[in-house]
Amino acid sequence: MEVTAFTRQELDITQSDAARETLAKVKPELVINAASVTSLETCEENPALSRKVNCEAPEEWAKECGRAGVRFVHLGTDYIFDGKKSSAYLPNDPPSPLSRYGRDKAEGEKKVLRANPHALIVRLAWVFGHGGKTFMSKLPAILAEKEVVELAGGRTGSCTYAGEAARIILDLAEKKAEGIYHGVQSGTTTWKDFAEEALRMMRAKHGKVACREVRELPQDKIAGLKVPRPAHSPLDIKATEKFLGRKIPSWEEGLGAYLKEIGW
Ligand SMILES: NC(=O)c1ccc[n+]([C@@H]2O[C@H](COP(=O)([O-])OP(=O)(O)OC[C@H]3O[C@@H](n4cnc5c(N)ncnc54)[C@H](OP(=O)(O)O)[C@@H]3O)[C@@H](O)[C@H]2O)c1
Numbered sequence: 001m002e003v004t005a006f007t008r009q010e011l012d013i014t015q016s017d018a019a020r021e022t023l024a025k026v027k028p029e030l031v032i033n034a035a036s037v038t039s040l041e042t043c044e045e046n047p048a049l050s051r052k053v054n055c056e057a058p059e060e061w062a063k064e065c066g067r068a069g070v071r072f073v074h075l076g077t078d079y080i081f082d083g084k085k086s087s088a089y090l091p092n093d094p095p096s097p098l099s100r101y102g103r104d105k106a107e108g109e110k111k112v113l114r115a116n117p118h119a120l121i122v123r124l125a126w127v128f129g130h131g132g133k134t135f136m137s138k139l140p141a142i143l144a145e146k147e148v149v150e151l152a153g154g155r156t157g158s159c160t161y162a163g164e165a166a167r168i169i170l171d172l173a174e175k176k177a178e179g180i181y182h183g184v185q186s187g188t189t190t191w192k193d194f195a196e197e198a199l200r201m202m203r204a205k206h207g208k209v210a211c212r213e214v215r216e217l218p219q220d221k222i223a224g225l226k227v228p229r230p231a232h233s234p235l236d237i238k239a240t241e242k243f244l245g246r247k248i249p250s251w252e253e254g255l256g257a258y259l260k261e262i263g264w
Contacts, residue, residue, distance in 0.1 A: 014052045041224065076105060081095065086232070089234065091123070109121050129163065144202070153219075184251075192216050195214045
């Protein structure tokens with residue numbers, strides 16, 4: 001498989017004609033749109049940017065891919081939900097976003113499917129992987145260095161190792177899935193449980209890790225988290241597992257694979 005990937009500097013998905021011109025130049029069989037403005041705080045501060053990148057550009061790319069007969073995959077998020085449901089969210093549950101990011105991502109999904117009914121939307125949540133910007137991605141380095149680690153409490157959700165997310169996305173695309181699928185790992189967690197499991201795995205492997213306490217704080221006490229996030233947003237993966245004909249590994253397995261990848 002040959003992959004052509006672009007940074008924002010190389011390809012701004014919001015530029016007019018970017019989709020048409022890129023499709024003509026690269027002639028791909030499959031386009032995966034992983035571009036997004038993912039900082040909830042930036043989306044509140046710059047709603048026009050959020051709307052353009054998270055909603056309008058994906059619609060344009062979906063339309064152009066449809067015209068060119070190229071499969072289009074768009075990535076979605078659990079933040080389109082308000083977290084008030086007591087069980088895991090199903091792919092067809094109605095969105096109820098708490099933030100500008102969630103609203104634009106939800107509207108983006110709708111626009112993508114309206115523009116191209118053959119498009120595939122894979123919703124992810126709490127992604128962690130090598131080089132990632134998320135707290136979970138950076139957590140092993142933080143646990144290795146800091147004696148006391150404070151993190152946001154009060155939230156339960158699904159999470160995904162980037163390597164497993166890639167596998168799910170490609171498997172779904174290969175099997176010609178259309179519509180909305182959830183692409184997270186099995187089991188639900190909190191940031192604290194995730195951190196403690198990482199700590200346990202890291203200690204078991206190398207013994208020496210600086211962290212001796214993981215402390216939960218209310219979200220509004222954590223710098224940089226000003227915008228509300230859903231308190232309970234696990235994503236149900238039964239439909240994905242049924243379609244793929246396989247079980248998706250647990251988040252603990254994903255965490256173990258990630259730690260191995262980064263040398264822990
Ligand atoms: N990470 C998670 O926990 C998580 C959870 C649920 C869903 N998702 C979804 O997964 C997808 C990927 O997220 P991620 O975690 O990889 O986010 P990320 O680390 O913030 O990466 C997003 C990328 O999009 C690029 N970008 C922003 N505006 C662009 C534009 N106009 N044209 C081209 N590229 C642009 C960014 O470039 P710059 O860095 O140069 O700005 C960045 O490389 C998104 O659709 C997101 O909604 C992620």
